[in-house]
Amino acid sequence: MSATPLDYRRSQCRRDGCTRKRRHPDRAQFCSGLCADLDALLSKVERTCRESSSNPATVELWTSTVEAVDAITQVVRLHSRIWRESQPDKLLSP
Numbered sequence: 799m800s801a802t803p804l805d806y807r808r809s810q811c812r813r814d815g816c817t818r819k820r821r822h823p824d825r826a827q828f829c830s831g832l833c834a835d836l837d838a839l840l841s842k843v844e845r846t847c848r849e850s851s852s853n854p855a856t857v858e859l860w861t862s863t864v865e866a867v868d869a870i871t872q873v874v875r876l877h878s879r880i881w882r883e884s885q886p887d888k889l890l891s892p
């Protein structure tokens with residue numbers, strides 16, 4: 799039986815910007831501990847920015863957080879790609 803789009807969404811990592819699949823879709827919402835930590839960081843910063851919205855530094859805090867998370871997403875994507883290309887006989891991802 800082939801996967802439907804709904805099944806695909808269900809097995810997708812919950813973090814915005816991550817396209818990896820969850821390794822244990824039945825018990826984990828993220829593909830990795832790193833994504834879980836990044837999602838927690840984003841939620842925490844978002845909450846702080848909302849609670850301290852009159853502080854102009856929250857704009858820089860939010861911008862810096864999004865840039866850092868985007869950079870880590872790119873590191874993971876490039877690492878996976880280069881690792882896969884160096885291991886053509888293997889089916890597992892790092």
Ligand SMILES: [Zn+2]
Pocket residue numbers: 811812813816817818828829830833
């Ligand atoms: Zn992920």
